[in-house]
Amino acid sequence: MLITATGLGKRFQRDWIFRGLTRTFRPGSATAVLGPNGAGKSTLLNTISGQLLPTEGALAYELAGRAVAVEDVPQHLAYAAPYLELLEELTLLELLRFHTRFKALRPGMTPDRLIDLMYLENARQQLVREFSSGMKQRLKLGLALYAAAPLLLLDEPTTNLDATGVAWYQEHVQATRAGRTLLLSSNVPAEYSFCDEELLVTDFQKR
Numbered sequence: 378m379l380i381t382a383t384g385l386g387k388r389f390q391r392d393w394i395f396r397g398l399t400r401t402f403r404p405g406s407a408t409a410v411l412g413p414n415g416a417g418k419s420t421l422l423n424t425i426s427g428q429l430l431p432t433e434g435a436l437a438y439e440l441a442g443r444a445v446a447v448e449d450v451p452q453h454l455a456y457a458a459p460y461l462e463l464l465e466e467l468t469l470l471e472l473l474r475f476h477t478r479f480k481a482l483r484p485g486m487t488p489d490r491l492i493d494l495m496y497l498e499n500a501r502q503q504l505v506r507e508f509s510s511g512m513k514q515r516l517k518l519g520l521a522l523y524a525a526a527p528l529l530l531l532d533e534p535t536t537n538l539d540a541t542g543v544a545w546y547q548e549h550v551q552a553t554r555a556g557r558t559l560l561l562s563s564n565v566p567a568e569y570s571f572c573d574e575e576l577l578v579t580d581f582q583k584r
């Protein structure tokens with residue numbers, strides 16, 4: 378998905394979180410959105426994804442040369458973030474079957490195969506509520522990475538992952554990023570070192 382931000386700004390009450398952001402995000406690019414805690418990385422991702430309205434400026438979306446309306450962006454979006462909740466009252470297999478009714482997996486991927494890829498085969502019938510925080514994070518990432526969605530947003534993707542989980546993330550983000558527009562908010566180089574572009578939110582904090 379081609380995304381063009383022009384003079385984009387977001388304000389909460391009287392505080393500008395970012396302002397004057399003009400930038401193009403192209404299919405196949407991976408952009409690391411960087412900045413200290415509270416800088417506005419998540420706010421920027423949520424604005425670009427159309428979930429928060431910009432206070433000023435404009436966002437335009439295009440898919441294969443056709444304009445996409447902001448209200449249609451969610452159907453083209455896969456998003457993993459610490460603040461997005463999983464349906465914890467379901468078993469893993471139930472959750473995957475439910476989730477994929479609304480958000481299809483990439484061609485050739487099935488819930489069973491995804492469970493194996495996430496190293497969750499022993500948890501197939503387990504309630505997600507009982508998962509460890511690292512298992513939940515692998516599940517969130519697996520759902521986003523293997524969704525058939527041209528826009529991929531990852532907010533702090535290695536939260537709660539151990540060294541094996543970080544290596545798993547690095548392998549699978551590389552395996553699934555081709556052709557997608559990827560934005561990734563982070564403070565951890567191991568999460569974003571593969572990105573080809575960087576966007577420092579504090580560069581857009583003229584008040």
Ligand SMILES: Nc1ncnc2c1ncn2[C@@H]1O[C@H](COP(=O)(O)OP(=O)(O)OP(=O)(O)O)[C@@H](O)[C@H]1O
Pocket residue numbers: 389390394412413414415416417418419420421562
């Ligand atoms: N809905 C909201 N209403 C008012 N202020 C908000 C809202 N959401 C975020 N903020 C404020 O906007 C600022 C940026 O928050 P944001 O979560 O985007 O930062 P961040 O860079 O993602 O931080 P972190 O690295 O800690 O996750 C913070 O000061 C936060 O308090």
